[in-house]
Amino acid sequence: MPADVYLLTGYLGSGKTTLLQKWLTHLRVQNENVVVLMNEMGEEDIDGEQLQGFGFPVKKLLDGCICCSIKGELTEGLREILNSLQPDRILIETTGVADPIDVIDTLTHPELYDRIELKGTISVVDASRFLDLNSRFSSTGSLVKTVRNQVKYADLILLNKTDMVSDEQLQRVKQKLIELNPQAPIHTAVQANIDLNRLQSLKRFEHVRDAEAVPTVPVQKTIGRMSTMDRLKQSLGLKTSTPSLYNSIETFSYTFTGPVDEKKFEDFLYDLPKNVYRAKGYVLFHGKKELISFQHTDNQVLFFPFENFGPKMVAVFIGEGMDQEEIKNNLSKCYAQPDAEAPCQ
Numbered sequence: 609m610p611a612d613v614y615l616l617t618g619y620l621g622s623g624k625t626t627l628l629q630k631w632l633t634h635l636r637v638q639n640e641n642v643v644v645l646m647n648e649m650g651e652e653d654i655d656g657e658q659l660q661g662f663g664f665p666v667k668k669l670l671d672g673c674i675c676c677s678i679k680g681e682l683t684e685g686l687r688e689i690l691n692s693l694q695p696d697r698i699l700i701e702t703t704g705v706a707d708p709i710d711v712i713d714t715l716t717h718p719e720l721y722d723r724i725e726l727k728g729t730i731s732v733v734d735a736s737r738f739l740d741l742n743s744r745f746s747s748t749g750s751l752v753k754t755v756r757n758q759v760k761y762a763d764l765i766l767l768n769k770t771d772m773v774s775d776e777q778l779q780r781v782k783q784k785l786i787e788l789n790p791q792a793p794i795h796t797a798v799q800a801n802i803d804l805n806r807l808q809s810l811k812r813f814e815h816v817r818d819a820e821a822v823p824t825v826p827v828q829k830t831i832g833r834m835s836t837m838d839r840l841k842q843s844l845g846l847k848t849s850t851p852s853l854y855n856s857i858e859t860f861s862y863t864f865t866g867p868v869d870e871k872k873f874e875d876f877l878y879d880l881p882k883n884v885y886r887a888k889g890y891v892l893f894h895g896k897k898e899l900i901s902f903q904h905t906d907n908q909v910l911f912f913p914f915e916n917f918g919p920k921m922v923a924v925f926i927g928e929g930m931d932q933e934e935i936k937n938n939l940s941k942c943y944a945q946p947d948a949e950a951p952c953q
């Protein structure tokens with residue numbers, strides 16, 4: 609029996625790991641043989657730590673994007689998983705900047721054809737940022753394209769973070785999603801809450817829609833957007849005319865040397881420049897014992913106590929054209945505690 613494969617896509621910080629955590633909790637109860645394959649940019653594995661403790665093997669492909677630079681490693685990684693673990697299901701979480709079309713291309717490769725069955729692509733969309741990311745005026749061309757492809761090639765759209773938008777904005781986002789992908793059902797959610805049986809009964813190119821959605825216009829999805837010339841150029845190691853977003857996205861990490869001041873660190877994250885698209889990691893605050901998992905997107909900063917003390921105290925930054933020195937310099941100012949307040953007279 610081929611293993612069922614589900615592809616989780618969606619822009620940086622949209623809620624993919626949050627969904628995965630819920631899904632794994634559900635699958636654990638069902639006693640299934642599941643393997644998670646995670647892809648993160650950069651050498652530090654932040655999301656993988658969040659998936660420990662579910663009792664399933666988590667395989668990691670770090671420091672590259674499975675849609676382009678380490679595409680070969682995806683095929684290799686899958687082959688290894690199939691041979692050694694013989695799973696019933698494989699859940700793949702892509703990086704937030706992966707173009708799903710290239711990953712789908714790999715998953716439907718003849719070599720893997722009879723060993724896996726791609727059940728579908730689930731796209732997690734951040735309702736609070738989608739319109740902005742989709743705007744050609746505020747995003748780079750390659751970013752817009754990736755964000756759109758993440759929606760276009762989805763078999764199910766999880767419209768997440770609806771707690772952060774008004775009803776009016778939510779309707780505008782939905783309208784845009786339907787324009788991009790009239791076929792995929794849209795599920796609105798907070799904290800990626802969805803009936804998980806819906807995910808598991810997912811079918812590629814399904815036509816089921818929410819009652820509230822407008823009538824659908826069937827479209828033919830195509831796989832492989834690269835031209836023959838580009839494929840030839842790529843096989844020769846030459847630059848193609850369709851550079852992926854990954855080409856311009858960079859990451860760097862910073863290892864903390866001790867605890868930082870909570871307020872200063874929060875301000876530092878809120879003040880990160882716009883070209884830092886995502887920051888996440890683990891940190892210790894002065895006067896607190898537990899490790900904190902922090903999450904930053906351009907409109908949200910969150911701190912959660914993290915019970916597992918395993919991970920390193922490290923911050924990972926993802927963006928374009930980032931001034932690393934400036935960011936590290938500002939971060940180093942967070943170590944000092946503010947002077948104790950003068951006692952009232």
Ligand SMILES: Nc1nc2c(ncn2[C@@H]2O[C@H](COP(=O)(O)OP(=O)(O)OP(=O)(O)O)[C@@H](O)[C@H]2O)c(=O)[nH]1
Pocket residue numbers: 618619620621622623624625626627655703704768769770771772797798799800886888903910
């Ligand atoms: N306000 C709000 N926050 C959410 C919601 N869903 C997830 N989050 C938070 O958003 C942050 C990012 O969520 P993740 O699940 O890590 O996002 P991701 O897509 O896996 O991020 P990357 O892997 O870095 O691309 C976390 O701190 C979540 O707790 C939601 O519906 N509303």
